[in-house]
Amino acid sequence: MNKLTTSFSAPFPLFRPIGDEPAEILLELDGKPLAARATDTVASLLLRHIAPETYRHSAVAGEPRAPLCLMGVCFECLIEIDGQKNQQGCLVRVRDGMRVRRQIREGGCDEQA
Amino acid sequence: MIYGKSTGVDIAVIGGGLVGAAIAYGLLEKGQSVAMFDEGEAAFRASRGNFGLVCAGAKGDKLEDYAPWALQGVEVWADFAERLTAATAIDLELEQNGGMVFCPEEQDLAARTATMERLRRRSGLDFDVLRPAEIARYMPGVSDNFAGGIFCSIDGAANPLKLLRALHAAVSRTPGASRQDARVSRIEPGSGGGYRIVTARGTTDCQKVVLAAGLGNLAMAECLGVKLPIVPMRGQILVTERHDPVLTVPSEQVRQNRNGTFLLGGSWEDVGYDTSTTFEVTRDIAALAVRYFPFLKSVRLVRSWSALRILAPDNAPIYDEIAPGAYLVTCHSGVSLAALHSGKVAGWIAEGILPEEAAPFHLGRFAAATPEPEVAHG
Numbered sequence: 001m002n003k004l005t006t007s008f009s010a011p012f013p014l015f016r017p018i019g020d021e022p023a024e025i026l027l028e029l030d031g032k033p034l035a036a037r038a039t040d041t042v043a044s045l046l047l048r049h050i051a052p053e054t055y056r057h058s059a060v061a062g063e064p065r066a067p068l069c070l071m072g073v074c075f076e077c078l079i080e081i082d083g084q085k086n087q088q089g090c091l092v093r094v095r096d097g098m099r100v101r102r103q104i105r106e107g108g109c110d111e112q113a
Numbered sequence: 114m115i116y117g118k119s120t121g122v123d124i125a126v127i128g129g130g131l132v133g134a135a136i137a138y139g140l141l142e143k144g145q146s147v148a149m150f151d152e153g154e155a156a157f158r159a160s161r162g163n164f165g166l167v168c169a170g171a172k173g174d175k176l177e178d179y180a181p182w183a184l185q186g187v188e189v190w191a192d193f194a195e196r197l198t199a200a201t202a203i204d205l206e207l208e209q210n211g212g213m214v215f216c217p218e219e220q221d222l223a224a225r226t227a228t229m230e231r232l233r234r235r236s237g238l239d240f241d242v243l244r245p246a247e248i249a250r251y252m253p254g255v256s257d258n259f260a261g262g263i264f265c266s267i268d269g270a271a272n273p274l275k276l277l278r279a280l281h282a283a284v285s286r287t288p289g290a291s292r293q294d295a296r297v298s299r300i301e302p303g304s305g306g307g308y309r310i311v312t313a314r315g316t317t318d319c320q321k322v323v324l325a326a327g328l329g330n331l332a333m334a335e336c337l338g339v340k341l342p343i344v345p346m347r348g349q350i351l352v353t354e355r356h357d358p359v360l361t362v363p364s365e366q367v368r369q370n371r372n373g374t375f376l377l378g379g380s381w382e383d384v385g386y387d388t389s390t391t392f393e394v395t396r397d398i399a400a401l402a403v404r405y406f407p408f409l410k411s412v413r414l415v416r417s418w419s420a421l422r423i424l425a426p427d428n429a430p431i432y433d434e435i436a437p438g439a440y441l442v443t444c445h446s447g448v449s450l451a452a453l454h455s456g457k458v459a460g461w462i463a464e465g466i467l468p469e470e471a472a473p474f475h476l477g478r479f480a481a482a483t484p485e486p487e488v489a490h491g
Contacts, residue, residue, distance in 0.1 A: 058355075059355035059356055059357055059358075059373040060355065060357075060358055060371070060372060060373040083411070084411060085354075085411065085412075086354045086355070086413065
């Protein structure tokens, strides 16, 4: 599990977890496995594992965007989930086998290795 | 905003939509003293609900004289946009990368081609008849599930909301010229000639009056004893979430805005003054858009609205001096014709001489269809 989660560990994550809930949900982020807690939303999960400026690029200007309100209002957390683009990551609970893909301009953002 | 109980201007423009604001802007450019009366939120406001095509290719099928007029309007649009943007610093998002008219079935394509050939003899407007594989060069992602389309390279689109905002900004540079929430209740004969414009806030005396109030022109013209043959024709429009920029050529069914959203439309419904949206039309618009562009299937809608086109029996504009110094301007194409309205049409109102190519749009052409012996001809 540790190996899986560290494959997306940002150098300076915006958030860290509270409590000791185990990460038992396994999903895919950009085609790579990532473990999540059952209470995570897609946005909360990513905010612990990626640099926020790599969350999304805006569709036209290609500017970096990241979750802001975390309550379904601001639409900054848009992300592709199971093939459907522009889902609100802050409103979608993680599920086993979920395929999450960041909407990132090609060549616009370094993969977290 | 406070105006005096009774004020005076040379020209009163009734209507602050795309037509009224374009004319008011043009008249101010010519040094006229102008008051533009904008009704406010209660109005039907076709200018706030339209699709924004700058289009000559689809015009003139019922009145051939409209084809050269629309073409001229599209030809002068870029210069007009440049001047308006220079005056207001508002980008109108004009793009003239060509426009497409989709023809779903073979007989549609044949009929449309015949119409375009007939209109080309009148206006000189050039076009190409394209099959889906050729259309894909202009419109990536298009399907092959339809007969073809007519491509006019001069056509395009602008942002109609930015256009309206820019026109209002330009008019507002002259203090007192833009009168907001100023619903005109009636036009009366002026005491010393001319007209008196009556609103809830007071009256304005003017030498000339321009009727540019969209469907509101029906009531305004009635003040002058003239019955107009215009009717509302509802169009419903859907807007999607943002998408990567892929489409630079618009059509009446699908266009992508500069902000990445797609507008889907093209419905024509004769339902009177009903501005609601319906499930059936929403579904049909979406289905047709997906037929032409299958990738839209996974792009979600954000909202929908409807607006009322202002339609004469031949879909063409009406320009007429319906009483001495009272100028009627009504049309369905406030965007496509905006440049002409601020130029030649404003010139007609300021100087009294209608350009020859606009003469066919007089009100009298409907006299046979709607016998109104009291109708004045300009």
